[in-house]
Amino acid sequence: MSNKAQATGLLDSVIALVKTDLAPLASAIDQQGVYPADFLHKLGALGGFGATAPAELDGSGLGLATQNDIITQVGQECGSTAFLVWCQTACVGYLLHTSNLTARTRYLRAVASGEKLSGTGMSNAVKHLAGIERIHLNARRDGDDYIVTGSLPWVSNVGEEHLAMVAAAVEDGGYVMLVVHGNAEGVSLHPCPEFAGLEGTQTLNIRLKNARIDAGDVLAHPDQFNHYLSRIKPGFVLSQTGMGFGVIQASLKTIRESNAATAHVNQYLDDQGDDLSHALQQLHEQAHTLAAQADVGRAAVLDVLKLRAATSELTLRAANSAILHAGAKGFLMRHPAQRRLREAVFVAIVTPALKHLRKEIAALEADHLQTEAA
Template structure:
């Protein structure tokens, strides 16, 4: 774990890099639906992908409080870059870090944390969505191999991923008890990757369907114990939700900054629109929302730093922060008026992406149900 001074220096470096290098190019690569490889290489050189991955495994060994601040700084400019930087610590890397063998960590986690390799996580399915226990993808044991068949939807990093962490069940009737996790190279025979095009939001990241047509993998592809895949998935999802919450705070802050700047400069009826009470009210809501969302995300990060399970807290942080991001984007768009639709202003991108933030890593309707069940003792918190 790095000291506080070093942590502040890293966060400051992230902010400066985002403003100087990412900001001038984000509108273009968002439109083109791609990540610039040169920027990814630069960030790898700077160690930006290391996150919370332990130093012994090739990561930066950050504490979670530093990690969420780091992701927020990047996300103020481009939360999709924040998404890619969070994956080694979240949805992709956490599974290997917590459940992988030494060989799996060496082969996959180290390069992932170094930014020299990218991965994908295949959890969501066309029919089951957020109901992980209800997945339809199956596997059978054939001697020393596993044969996996099924499909996944809305899987990211299809253009750059070298491997896919995915989940399948040996018996659908067993629900979560029958699920196992596997690491599959993306060049495996029978694995088909089919990207979507012209997405509403989250445009730079390549997302699409994954088809597993009797994909054969060896015993070394099993991640964790057979039948323990649900636990593998939940550990990764918990960290992933923290990343989404951090990115949402970054987007909300960007909306607030854009709204303040525009309101001060824009004049109507002979004065700055910042003088109008309705504009002040919207900015106030944004200020309060950003501050409270940031505190909730930090609270969840502190719990993880203490070694606690933070299932309820990360769910709360993801739901609340993404709702704040969308409300902030909506209000900021309203303040911009007709200029909100202009590509010269980033607010249109913030509005599109903030809507998707409410859906990824479990829709906010799902989180509202989960939090209610945990609060009422109907579902285990840890």
Template sequence: MAIKELKEIKVLEDLIANLLKPYVRKIDCEAYYPRDFLMELGKSGLLRSQGLDEKEFRFREVRVVEEIAKVCMTTAFNLWCHLASLTYLRKSGNPFLKNELLPSLENGKLLGGTGLSNPMKYYAGIESLHLKAKRTAGGYIVSGQLPSVSNLGHDHWFGIIASVNEQERIMAYVPCHAKGLKLKEKLEYLGVNGSATYACSFHDVFIPDDWIIAQQADEFVKKIRPAFVLYQIPLGLGVIEASIQSIEKVCNKQGGCNHFLDIQPDELLSNVNPLKEKVYHLSEFSDPGKHWKELLQVRLDVVYLTLKAVQTGMLHHGGAGYLQKSDPSRRLRESYFLANLTPTVKHLEKMIQSFVF
């Protein structure tokens, strides 16, 4: 391991210890948004791509998500939203977005969200596009509603895709303070309420050309979807690893009766280690999109294993895990969120079995 990598790991460990671990229960139980931690990640240099090969920063970011998810998947999910946002701008040919906004998103001055849950379902033939756009002088006018967009705040930006007509769709990057855009916070979820998730209503929002990520969204989505899915996989890996560690800590309690349970840590380890190797391998390809079906399968396999791991954790912890504020119950709720994160389990099953997106 290189010295640079050792330094980065120490920086990440310190950030997690000082700015995340003390707030995990508050994030889970009080819908606290870990803004300071996310901003410090950028300030630390862990999200910068300048001077790095795409394979290098992609692998590093996958590992960062995984390490954070071991402690708090809500925060790791927020980071995934931000990384998806970075991907949109890194792949865009728009000079304003790449030269003016991208550096601020990578160095901790700005945070970003995704806004592509509905479009990803649209491209899989599951939903129609919720946003409509009309061309006007210097840009577009956008109207419609997105039911859930995460990692948002007054000074945040997020990606959208809107239909201009039956043949044309645009992708844009929009600030939350844009005139005509209204945000309503959503806090009624089973878990992951600290994710700063909002319903977004667009009422004739003007999108100048400087905010256009791609004029041909259909083609652009093919460039960003591998990273969009890849960065989700370590969310599950982190939760699985945390579940295994928690199970190992209680293996000898109550006279060692946990040894009689059907699933033991060794089985979960033997399942997760090959998946980890596949994820790391996929992240180091110059174009993970060439391995699209394999990527989808790993994403699905990790979700199913996450569900298995947290269920096992609940059984091993018994009554202690059944407490609302316990770590096993938090991971249980996090895992069900992951199963419903776009692309959801049924979305993934459809894509793999029919191999469409």
């Protein structure tokens, strides 16, 4: 079977599972904070997290573009769950690129198959490295292990039986990336204040107090960290576009449905469905091109950041247009338009947020100008 046929078959299976198992839960996930653990396990068993993992590690080897398309299909029905799929697949990427074979052997198959669920607690570290906030976790080396203390205010897709993959500043310099168990000694999980959306993402506060992380759970030591981050960052950022694409597709559906009765007045709105659809197609093509480059470690970070920013901007436009097309009905709790608007804002504020992206883009472009002038 060709890769294209295999990818089509996988996506068809994902679409069917979304329809039967996720669609009936979408309102409860949003309004009651239901965490769709069963759906995540089933999606993993289908191969929904393992597109970037090679066949010898129980993945499909179909690549990041297919993984992004899976996230998009989930996001068309529920943005919160698309975010959880992103969390899980980001962790697959971390495990794929670690040079620690012990960690890869321990966790990759279980995470890629959805047997073991995992959250990515890299938001703080990514913002810290961009000069936005201080690092919250600190580590000291003890032989081949690390002793970690600190608190991450919100990490999603975590629980006592889950993993979390985080970074900490090391006391004698540099950073270390680690796998943390939710039920490990010295690790505690605490609820966050209620969110306006994304309540069904099992987002918790993680606190570590002298938690020992053994050498087998170290993804990157300080001397490896910069290279490791440069390898995982393109996929980490690029796969978030799938969340936005899903919300945009759902918003376009609302626009089409609304126009069945009120196209005569909706035509005066700024963002029309055809224009938004054309813009989405362009971003989707860029995402596939960059995904193929990221699979072999050649995606330019600046291009990835620009695409991610453009996706946030289009997601906001599409969701805003959808609720304007729907009119007053879009404010009903049972109507998806108001949920999509909240999900779109999340796409624009989840790390790297739109303001963060623009900061990094400006810095990289300034560096390029200096290099050209030298």
